[in-house]
């Protein structure tokens with residue numbers, strides 16, 4: 554219906570289609586979704602990431618992918634449920650320590666695949682994705698690991714749980730370049746990252762960049778790229794761990810949101826919807842056709858389509874209106890050239906931004922045509938009922954919020 558209503562949206566610029574490839578000899582049986590937390594696309598593109606680039610060479614990289622939200626919990630719920638934040642309703646600020654609603658009671662990708670007979674394993678290193686909030690739903694195993702051990706743990710899953718002729722889903726969530734940054738020695742050498750700021754075991758925290766103590770901003774920006782490169786090497790190990798399963802496994806690499814690294818004089822991923830936060834990588838190992846802008850909420854549909862499973866998700870891959878949301882603030886785009894931002898809270902700029910002429914989103918123009926698109930979108934996308942089931946987070950998870958810099 555949305556597609557039909559928005560048929561009058563501007564025609565996207567013609568892009569060369571992905572290179573045609575011979576019809577698959579074997580159908581896709583398995584899927585691995587890799588999420589690298591806090592990874593903005595411009596830095597992913599400028600860093601040395603041969604493994605992620607290699608996936609894109611055989612498949613496709615989205616021209617502009619938008620995360621459905623700009624912090625982990627609501628964004629991952631969209632990625633699991635295929636629902637926009639307006640639809641699933643989980644749109645709370647980070648700092649509300651202690652109590653959070655459960656993951657809404659809507660079908661999740663792991664549940665759908667599990668019901669289809671898939672073995673489902675989730676390995677995550679961001680402790681916010683806690684079982685107590687319901688992120689484990691649909692997974693045979695939902696286990697906390699570290700970025701360093703992710704590939705080895707995944708290799709053990711493939712070795713022990715995957716069987717020839719079976720079908721398998723793995724969700725691997727790296728912390729990646731999320732604060733605090735702890736680049737490897739090799740990456741530090743390559744990027745000349747030395748000095749007291751890098752000493753100690755905690756790593757360089759974003760709070761130091763926010764306060765800009767002793768040149769911390771410059772160091773943070775360089776360290777951010779260094780950690781992306783470390784994470785790419787880990788993605789390479791994950792791909793290697795697939796062994797013979799590689800050829801019939803769909804692999805997707807994306808992120809839950811980006812990071813502000815000094816734009817608008819801000820560091821971190823607070824209550825904004827600027828491009829460094831919304832624009833994330835989306836790399837798919839198969840040469841699927843992607844629209845000019847695609848939401849990470851379309852990933853469940855992409856997965857089930859590629860695996861030949863019949864399931865209709867709230868967000869379709871071909872959706873012509875793409876939205877990102879943060880604490881009631883809405884960003885909307887039709888083709889990635891213009892972006893409307895509506896902000897009832899008054900925090901940050903609002904208006905239309907011309908992403909071609911003004912990629913830094915500094916000159917807010919009048920809303921105009923995008924007001925209509927927003928009106929249509931809100932009229933066809935149902936708003937979720939308020940979430941009433943709330944759980945008290947454990948001490949451990951609360952501590953995790955502090956460690957990740959959500960609470961200072």
Ligand SMILES: [Zn+2]
Pocket residue numbers: 590591624625626809810
């Ligand atoms: Zn995150």
